[in-house]
Amino acid sequence: MFDTHCHLNFKAFEGRVEEVVNNAIEAGISLIVVPGTDRESSEEAVKIAERFSGVYAAVGIHPHHVFQINQKTENRKNQSSDFSYLLSDLSEIEKLLVNPKVVAVGEVGVDRHYYSKTKYPNYNVYPEFIEGQKEFLNRQIDLGLKYNKSLIFHNREAKKDFLEVVRDKWDEKLAGRAVFHCCEPDSELLNFAKKHKIFIGIDGDITFREDKQEFIKTVPLDLLVLETDSPFLLPSQLRVGNKKRPANEPKNLQLVAVFIAELLRMKTKALVKITTENSKKLFQIS
Numbered sequence: 607m608f609d610t611h612c613h614l615n616f617k618a619f620e621g622r623v624e625e626v627v628n629n630a631i632e633a634g635i636s637l638i639v640v641p642g643t644d645r646e647s648s649e650e651a652v653k654i655a656e657r658f659s660g661v662y663a664a665v666g667i668h669p670h671h672v673f674q675i676n677q678k679t680e681n682r683k684n685q686s687s688d689f690s691y692l693l694s695d696l697s698e699i700e701k702l703l704v705n706p707k708v709v710a711v712g713e714v715g716v717d718r719h720y721y722s723k724t725k726y727p728n729y730n731v732y733p734e735f736i737e738g739q740k741e742f743l744n745r746q747i748d749l750g751l752k753y754n755k756s757l758i759f760h761n762r763e764a765k766k767d768f769l770e771v772v773r774d775k776w777d778e779k780l781a782g783r784a785v786f787h788c789c790e791p792d793s794e795l796l797n798f799a800k801k802h803k804i805f806i807g808i809d810g811d812i813t814f815r816e817d818k819q820e821f822i823k824t825v826p827l828d829l830l831v832l833e834t835d836s837p838f839l840l841p842s843q844l845r846v847g848n849k850k851r852p853a854n855e856p857k858n859l860q861l862v863a864v865f866i867a868e869l870l871r872m873k874t875k876a877l878v879k880i881t882t883e884n885s886k887k888l889f890q891i892s
């Protein structure tokens with residue numbers, strides 16, 4: 607089985623990556639892609655990928671971290687954007703793209719969600735920040751094309767801005783090489799994906815979100831890929847009691863696969879087979 611989106615590079619897994627990868631393998635998840643979200647986590651993703659044969663990396667700047675364009679300016683209230691700081695990070699990320707264990711640029715996209723828990727003081731979603739996100743999405747699609755890598759797209763509550771950039775930048779070379787990771791249950795996104803052969807990433811939140819349970823029934827099987835988005839989106843079966851929730855792990859993909867197979871009235875084995883094949887195509891892994 608293939609976990610197409612798992613942040614083994616995040617703090618939640620510090621010091622226990624090997625154990626988590628071994629547990630995954632034991633549960634039948636032998637392939638994992640670790641996406642970066644900024645320069646540091648992209649470098650970490652590559653380091654992890656180099657340690658394990660079935661683990662691959664994606665590198666990129668997540669839209670949330672584009673907020674850094676606002677961090678180095680003297681007067682934050684002024685909300686003027688300074689791209690130079692983040693552009694130097696992007697050129698470091700570009701250097702990672704020649705590494706054979708790097709299979710994709712990601713995760714990149716547009717995100718209008720207001721995060722209350724964030725490392726950025728005064729975090730807010732203002733027009734110039736969204737313009738910055740779109741600019742970095744644009745540049746990172748170019749990087750994917752330049753280095754012939756796949757693309758992991760992140761969109762949250764920003765469909766209009768997100769699709770505007772992707773539509774504008776679309777290149778046929780990306781057909782079958784891109785994924786709407788943790789796809790919002792939305793017919794416009796799905797139609798766009800069908801038209802351009804973009805894969806749809808489904809996560810553990812399907813176990814407790816009815817809108818996603820309805821949505822998946824409309825996704826063509828040949829576009830379906832599975833992901834845990836670990837350490838986030840723990841499946842409902844593991845959200846028990848009032849105890850502090852454990853970090854989600856790639857081994858839990860097995861639970862998600864069983865749940866989805868039941869929902870789609872198919873055998874788990876058949877679902878695993880097709881989604882694994884789809885994921886390999888997406889990242890061009892033989």
Ligand SMILES: [Zn+2]
Nearest residue numbers: 713760787788
């Ligand atoms: Zn994401």
Ligand SMILES: [Zn+2]
Nearest residue numbers: 611641713835
């Ligand atoms: Zn992610």
